[in-house]
Amino acid sequence: MSYADLRAGGATRAGIREALATGTLHRARRDVYLAAGAGERAVAAQRVGGRLDCVSAIAASGIFVLDRTRLHVQVEPTRGRLRSPVSRRRRLAHDPDVVVHWRHAGHGDAHSIPLTEALRVAVRCQSPRASVAMLDNAFHQRRISAADVHDIFAGLPAKYAVLASLLDGRAEAGSESIARLLLRGLGCRVQVQVSIDGVGRVDLLVDGWIVVECDSRAHHGGWESQERDRLRDLLLAERGYAVICPTANMIFDEPEVLRRAVQGLRGGGALR
Known part of the structure; x- marks a missing residue:
């Protein structure tokens, strides 16, 4: 939410200050506010200047990913002035723990891109075994269907198609x-x-x-x-x-x- 959104929703200046002080509201960066329930990773992504993407979006949804150490952020190509995920006062310099995906992504919610899109991006961002384990788990949890799997691989280069034949949603972990x-x-x-x-x-x-x-x-x-x-x-x-x-x-x-x-x-x- 922006400051104008908060005020339009009935929040007073004093109320906003109190919410920030008590932690029920977070200011991720200039004119970007998030409710406490958004989660630390979502706040960090917004602080950088975008939304959770790739394996970070998938992990936030409760699906298995092998490596959760790096923060993956979807940022619009026109966006500038990226910030550190730990401080809105510092610019984002070279940070091995932050992966910026520069691309348009109009769908999804305020904090994360759609799951099937995140899965497609993550296949290209991980090892083959990690990608299969991730998709297995999404299948096992019934978060994706066979049609979704087809769509995911249809949007990937042909060399990734072999992974589809390795999937098995019966795996429980x-x-x-x-x-x-x-x-x-x-x-x-x-x-x-x-x-x-x-x-x-x-x-x-x-x-x-x-x-x-x-x-x-x-x-x-x-x-x-x-x-x-x-x-x-x-x-x-x-x-x-x-x-x-x-x-x-x-x-x-x-x-x-x-x-x-x-x-x-x-x-x-x-x-x-």
Whole structure:
């Protein structure tokens, strides 16, 4: 909102000052005000001079993205005087943590571009595995349809089309998607969300006998939860399955650990 918008809505000068002082209103830059509920990243994007774009817009919508460290901002090509995301009093100099997407984007809301447009831009801004994991998660959450996927790739160069064939909306987390792609790169046969009698569903089943459970602290915290997981592991071992449980951070930051573990099991390991 602009200052004129606030006044037209009935706010007094004193009321605006009080709202700024109490934090219920933020001044992102000159004549740009946001309500407190807009979120820190949206405020930072407006302070730069635009809206959340690319992976920043996607992360703000609750969809998985692998790298959230940089702020991606859509800025109109005619815009000038960009500011630092942390201070409206400083110009935006070279900042490796800010990615400016200079382009027109007339649709969306005041803080972010439309989701399908953000997804299309993000495919070009990430690694192939990160892009597939992102789109898998959007599909899993039913935020996009098969028609949306078609539209996303129709607006991309032909070299990206191969990624569409790798999507699998059954993956329940980004770590599962990235692990799946990593293991298929080894030539493994990888099944997703497989139900095993007497045990339940497992994240990934590799070559019909290696179970990979992609653990995260959010879903496997607490001793009771750990005991249930260990019982599942024992039940799987009873049925002849080997079980490995890399954490999400291991999959993201040290994928070679998972790669070597599966290679060791497939090669017979210490039994050779």
